[in-house]
Amino acid sequence: MNIQQGKKMKKMLFLVFMGALVALTGCKGTNEKRGDEHLEAGRFRNAINSYLEAKKKGSISDEFYDNFALALIRAADAEAKKDLNSQLLSGYFEQAQKALDSAKKDEVTQEFVTALANLGKLQAAQETDYGTVLNAFAKLDTAMVMAKRKGVGEGAVKTIRSEAENAYVKVALPNALSEEDPVVREYFLLQIDVVAPENAELKQALNKSRVNTRGYFLIFGENIGERPSNRVDKWGYVMAFPTIKISSTSLVGELQVWASTGNNTEFVVDQIKLVSTDGKEVFAKQTGSGWCEAEVVVGKKGNEKVEKKKASFKGKGKLLNEFQCSANITFSFDSSFTPDYVEYKDEMGIGRKYLGQ
Secondary structure, eight states: OOHHHHHHHHHHHHHHHHHHHHHHHOOOOHHHHHHHHHHHHTOHHHHHHHHHHHHHHTOOOTTHHHHHHHHHHHHHHHHHHHOTTOTHHHHHHHHHHHHHTTOOOHHHHHHHHHHHHHHHHHHHTSSOOHHHHHHHHHHHHHHHHHHHHHTSSHHHHHHHHHHHHHHHHHHHHHHHHTOSSHHHHHHHHHHHHHHOTTOHHHHHHHHHHHHHTTTSOOSSOOOTTSSOOOSOOSSSEEEEEEEEEEOSSEEEEEEEEEEOSSSOEEEEGGGOEEEETTSOEEEOEEOSOEEEEEEEEESSTTSOEEEEEEEEEBSEEEEOTTOEEEEEEEEEOOTTOOEEEEEEEETTEEEEEEOOO
């Protein structure tokens, strides 16, 4: 073999090697190329169908998932412009989110989180039911989770969410404050708090409401450890302070507890705790005797009737389901302690009473 033939052989081997390398890294088949053409022309649904066919046949390039995600995102955007509540939207974004797990380009993730957040913002601005509002803000939260996980677009999503919160509070807060019943008013304020907990106007209104409702049983609950829920709490304790006095170093008052656990249990006064705004805890001391409600049979035989009676107790009382107990209690703390809420918890349930400041 002469030198010229050797060079020719090396060139052929190099071309064979490069061809094998291209085959290993993936090349575009007919369906993917067709999908790219549809994507470029703005025919997004056609692009999606072509990409799905390419994936099915297993002939895809390194760019496939980026372009597939873009087609889904842009199809969703086009659909939202026609119908903001189209049932197709969730499917588009769910598929796009899965495609992003294999996508490579940050700008595609940026487009996804921005589009999903903007959709949530637009849906939240509709004058519609509260469930739709929650779903809209769930989209904003999903966009934020994705932005944080990928390290792309977090600032843009924060801005969009802030705009959505402010727009919702602007409409919802005056409606809540127009309610004359203090319990109903607080219920609606807590609904707003679910989606806009950092809004300054809402915080101020909710704080004022809690001061005014210290003496009320609020027959709805917050799921402790989770984001607040405004559904009726059927599995816990609802509390009220008919009398209460808070100073710089103490809280003194009568605490009443109504049970909705579905169980009969003991009411133990020294398990009542007061928690500060920065998470410090102090426990209650009982002053004087307390009482718990019970049903007793009274009257002569043949003429009996059931009456609700109050049985006194010290330290521990019998708390029956859908009945009340009451105790005069006191908490002592230092001047740096700012009371936030009272909590009662046992193996049967939990309850909180927010006090406001």
